[in-house]
Amino acid sequence: MPLLRTLLAIPVSLTVLCLVSPALLGLSPTSSTSSSARTASSTSTAPATNALLSLLVTRGKAPAAALLAREDGGTRYARAGQGIARTDHFRAGSITKTFIATVVLQLAAERRLSLSDTVEQHLPGLVRGAGNDGRALTLRALLTHTSGLYDFAAASGGTVPVTPLQAVRIALTHPPAHSGGYAYSNTNYVLLGLVIKQVTGRSYAAETERRVIAPLGLTGTSFPGSRTSLPSPHGRAYAADGTDVTALDPRVAGAAGELVTTLADLDRFYAALLDGRLLPPRRLREMLDTRAAHGSYGMGLFPVKLPCGTVVWGHNGRISGSYVRSAATVGGHRVLTFRVNTTAIADPGLERRLLTAEFCPRT
Template identity: 50%
Template sequence: MPTRTTHPRLTSALAVVCCTVTAWVTTACGGVVARSPVLQDLVSERTVPGAAELSQDAHGTVRFATAGVADVRTGRRIGLTDRFRAGSITKTVVATVTLQLVAEHRLNLDDPVAEHLPAPNATALTGAERGRTVTVRQLLTHTSGLFSYTDDDAFFRRFFGQGFTEHRYESHTPDALLGTALAHAPYGPPGTRYRYSNTDYLLLGMVIRQVTGHSYAVEATRRIIVPLRLTGTSFPGTRATLPLPHGRAYSAATGDAPGAKGLTDVTDLNPSAAGAAGEMVSTLPDLNRFFAALLSGTLLPPAELRAMRDTSLSGGSYGMGVFPVRLPCRRTVWGHNGEITGSYVQTLGTADGRHVVSFRTNSDTRLSSLAQTKLLATEFCSTDG
């Protein structure tokens, strides 16, 4: 859930983490975790307090590295199974559930969205469409043209900016968030151009509930989290605290009095402002497991997986809940990033899901595209898997 609706950053299969040890790192089985030079650069530049990376290559080798600290007060390091807010990676999960419903013939990608909303929201959306129908496909690909509720200035200040301290524990309903979005004119007619909008996935969460009778969180838990044994992944709803174990989360964007490195502790917050666009909590091992399963075809039939990777409607920028990243070595990897107050994470993998990497920082300070490219090139361009 980017704080503003920009392109997911970086301009431009199921193995459990186990006792695979390389010279670079000692994994979860114990010992001291080694530092990654790329992550260390981020911390040394005082960009973030702490960073971590977990990868599994095509040969099954698992590597875990950290730099800096999870808690600037105690000096605690980031742990392999630390929980953190995964932001817009929630969208990949919501897209997967939606495409599973398509495969089950309970939805069609070209269905008008209003057909799958409760009456008040359907009426409000129809009025906002102004004669042009938004489809499920357009929500998935961010081509609906609908205004993103996070672009509303008042909302942005309350949740991401100077009003954070006063409003950090407020609850937000999907209906209210949709109302904020629909109070603004669309960015453009549906289907005419790509524009990342958190409203799109807010609506997909509503569609899932209407079609299944259950929330997107319940459906994602039943269809993805339980079968894949993602024991560190959850949808907190209105719960402000993170499950244990966890470090701290820091931000330079809020109005609190700054602490170490000019950052404020923002670990506790009510994530209902993100909802289906970005509320999920997860761990690095869970994200790697999920994306390995998704990209390898474990979670979706071939037709739906092809649709997920089809970027033609967005001009090559975005598929359905995933986007491609083209590396300097001319390899393309697939995944998503997540940004929410106090946290940034990105997971990417090869098209077959055999080589995946997740990296995270415990701050929402934006990493440069150069730093991210360096990290990913080191991971994917220096190996044969």
């Protein structure tokens, strides 16, 4: 298609937006963190969690890694390697989706929209082509990744800064996947960003700032728009081949992955979300309902059941030069966010092991 060829000709930094399912690997921690700082009393989880954090560097091939754990008001910080500081700003990738889903569910609670509304009702005529039809797709299908819409980032390689309309048009050059099946697609959340603007008259960024970021005091969190630089303080970000990709045009992601934030802000956000401060009980239950996606995904959140039986909820985010993972228990009493300053973890099984070490403490 002419539009797709034009977009793919634009030179930009490599960006990958995707959901990564936790792998199940049985490796043993062998080293400890290079340094750590704590603002809460030591817990039994710290040594095992910190040892696994170091493996994100030695085995996961990240230049540096850091985590911030929060439990009942206390926090524990640790880092491994060089190049990350506790207060750094970084790109959060698809963690943006949890923020967007929260705003949509707030609007549903206010009866300004219904999750049963079709895409066509809010964005008439936009989703048509190659077998795709917005008249048959609901907002619920977008939220749960069951719309079947093609992922625009897969077509462009996640390398092209695009407007939301361009992203949708790229997706519509491809036929849909089986409707009702779970298929993770960034296009769903780009459309939800457009719905937010249509319903409220404000951009998804402005509405999320007003409804979530400002009320929670997330002073390190922002939507950069087209700004390629990170706010200070920040470290460097690296692609898998070691290329410095700190400067990045966030329009490769938009409502599907644009967010810039900090470790402390993500812990605060997920604690507030899971303890019910951002959504009424009915809407939070809907957010955690995974039946539409056959257990894989709720709405902007996905569950992981750990070996001890504990289920944690959260999201990950991968964008060029940054991989981030946040997880929390229902009620928000325990939260963990970790990040590495490269695009991916070479040994993805370490993620599940780190979550297990944090949320399944040894007795």
